[in-house]
Amino acid sequence: MAEYAADLQRQGVTLGLVPTMGYLHEGHLSLVRLLEGRCDLKAASIFVNPIQFGQDEDLGRYPRDEERDLELLAEAGCGLVFCPDAADMYPSGFRTSVEVDTLSQPMCGRFRPGHFSGVATVVLKLFNLTRCSVAAFGLKDYQQAQILRRMVEDLNLPVELLFGETIREQDGLALSTRNAYLSPRERETAQAVPKALEWARRRASEDIRDCTELSRGISSILTSRPEVRVQYVELVDPESLEPRNQVGERVLVAVAAFVGTTRLIDNLIVGPGSTMKPIHGVNV
């Protein structure tokens, strides 16, 4: 990959990258389309990155289907797919890590220590290996997006970042590879997540300014289903990710919840008079 990227660079061919962990869905493919017109060669990587998983997490059972992924990426216009081995990415003696302070601490950072350092490190490696000039990430992983934006700026990386809107199922559930873990019954229950966010969006634009009240409302919608266990509901500044007490201009509402044993995350930016669209398909 490194040699091929060096060749491309010498030829003046620019590469755009969508880093993924495979088992692709429409969210990933929308990111490939986002690269259209922004680079000469659209590329994706498929790599289930071990260093971003905690010890008790789902690294071992993370779903894989490389053959189907390669077909989908070819259809979406990818001219190159990079699928490294973990042993090549992290050979014995590997000991370097990238930390993005502060932004890694709230939300998922509180429950997944080391996760964002693992993400930042692998993304930096992928950028260096592919020498991409543009890369696309999804806003469903909102905290990740902000951390990578900061990393690119702080380290003066010559890479432009694009961010794609969350793609949702008909009933509003955000697309995620981990949705594959859900039983049919859990899948229905999972609707509570976009429902809670859509409730917050509507009430924040209508009558509720107090973040604690919004947070309490979200939690009660989620926990009205006994199979749901809330990990966090946070209302934060969309840039700094610092907690907000009142819905001012714009507030990020971020949620992590277990449905059965499956951990789902989702988020929405809300605010009074904001032009945020309702989540399509959700009736509150």
Place this chain on the structure above:
Amino acid sequence: MAEYAADLQRQGVTLGLVPTMGYLHEGHLSLVRLLEGRCDLKAASIFVNPIQFGQDEDLGRYPRDEERDLELLAEAGCGLVFCPDAADMYPSGFRTSVEVDTLSQPMCGRFRPGHFSGVATVVLKLFNLTRCSVAAFGLKDYQQAQILRRMVEDLNLPVELLFGETIREQDGLALSTRNAYLSPRERETAQAVPKALEWARRRASEDIRDCTELSRGISSILTSRPEVRVQYVELVDPESLEPRNQVGERVLVAVAAFVGTTRLIDNLIVGPGSTMKPIHGVNV
């Protein structure tokens, strides 16, 4: 710098970089010459990097002479010198750091917490800003060299590293910008540092295999001068920097000592039957 580097890259012009903190001496200039034939454009940076200094260290009084530095670099064949401001390198909100585990822990790492993270972070930024394809560093900063080598490999940076031998004064003292802090009397006393290393080199090649015995001998040569305070004497594996008990193939002898208030470091690789040259100008 970033825009100029992008232009150079588009034109297929390769850049070689010598990162420095200025107040240059022959050691730096020898690194510029090391780039000869390895790139199209020889470049240096001058930046006294605040994040690699501890709170009680000499950031405020670190010597500067940009005008003389620029002359010396031009004479040495540098076609470009990058002199950024600290406020541009670390704007408000900066929060990313690079850590190279294990290698940062022994030797200087024990006494300068955060130092090597500061070095790795700024070097990565300079690599990204200049898009250099080759960079040169001095082996007087041996631990730094090993850490940067590891970082480049671990992060898949498209940069070749070159390392220059330590350049010494007539009496064996390693060149260092910090030598400028020494009074004439301290300058003479500082000879004890290369003298102790040269003693270790000779005895390790002749009769002493035990690292504790070598370490004790080095310390006693250093402390025979009352103005010298030893910070560490370490005998370690030259790759892993892990402590060694016996002089096997090759052992790195690394020393840090204060002469008055000036901290000096130096090192030498020793070993039985090794072809290591004596330090020129030192009589033990």
